[in-house]
Amino acid sequence: MIATHESGGGIRGITIKQPWAACIVYGDKRVENRPRPWAPGWYLLHAGASIDRAALRDPLVARTIRGHRLHTRTVLGIARITGCHTDDGDPCSPWAQSECHHLVLDDVHALPLPVPCTGALGPWRVPGDVLEQVLLQLPHLTSLFPEATP
Numbered sequence: 001m002i003a004t005h006e007s008g009g010g011i012r013g014i015t016i017k018q019p020w021a022a023c024i025v026y027g028d029k030r031v032e033n034r035p036r037p038w039a040p041g042w043y044l045l046h047a048g049a050s051i052d053r054a055a056l057r058d059p060l061v062a063r064t065i066r067g068h069r070l071h072t073r074t075v076l077g078i079a080r081i082t083g084c085h086t087d088d089g090d091p092c093s094p095w096a097q098s099e100c101h102h103l104v105l106d107d108v109h110a111l112p113l114p115v116p117c118t119g120a121l122g123p124w125r126v127p128g129d130v131l132e133q134v135l136l137q138l139p140h141l142t143s144l145f146p147e148a149t150p
Contacts (some may be wrong), residue, residue: 004101005116011042011043011125011126012039012043012124012125012126013043013044013045013063013117013120013123013124013126014043014045014103015048015121015124016046016048017046017047017048017050018050018051018070018072019055019056019065019069020032020061020128021076022047022064022065022068022076022086023061023064024040024045024077024108025076025077025108025110026065026068027064027065028062028064029095030093030104030105030108031092031093031095031103031104031105032102033095033097033100033102033144034101035101036048036063036101037084037101037103038103038123039081040081040083040099041081042078042079042145044077044103044130044134045077045078045079046074046076046077046117047070047071047073047076048073049072049121050072050074051072052065060095061085066089073116073119074108074114074115075114075115075117075130075133076111076114077110077111078108078111078141079105080105080107080109081103081105084102084103086099086101087089087102089104101144109135109141111138112137113137115130115134117130128147128148131145131148132148135148
């Protein structure tokens, strides 16, 4: 079963390489850099299979992830994409990269326990059982996804 989203198309997941996923879930990274714009809505934050080793040397990243394990192939949290833009001059955030679309992330909720899950490139549909495991850990969000509750 695929859990449906408020838009009717099914809640999506966004796969993000580590340590960037940890910077969103445990830190203040509220822009995600992508080559194309994404639709607004709720997305599960999925840590991909690989780690961007060069990013580990960035002082901003190192401070943000200190003390956190870099889980891979797991859902780490949920967030709402509320906008998408490109910068015409000054970057909107220290996390923003030039020449790409910046997804604006709000309402980020970290999971107490990561949920193992395979993701995909681009926005991918979340299996219903994965969303159920997420909502068991974040029951205050259950009303947003009534179709996922038994």
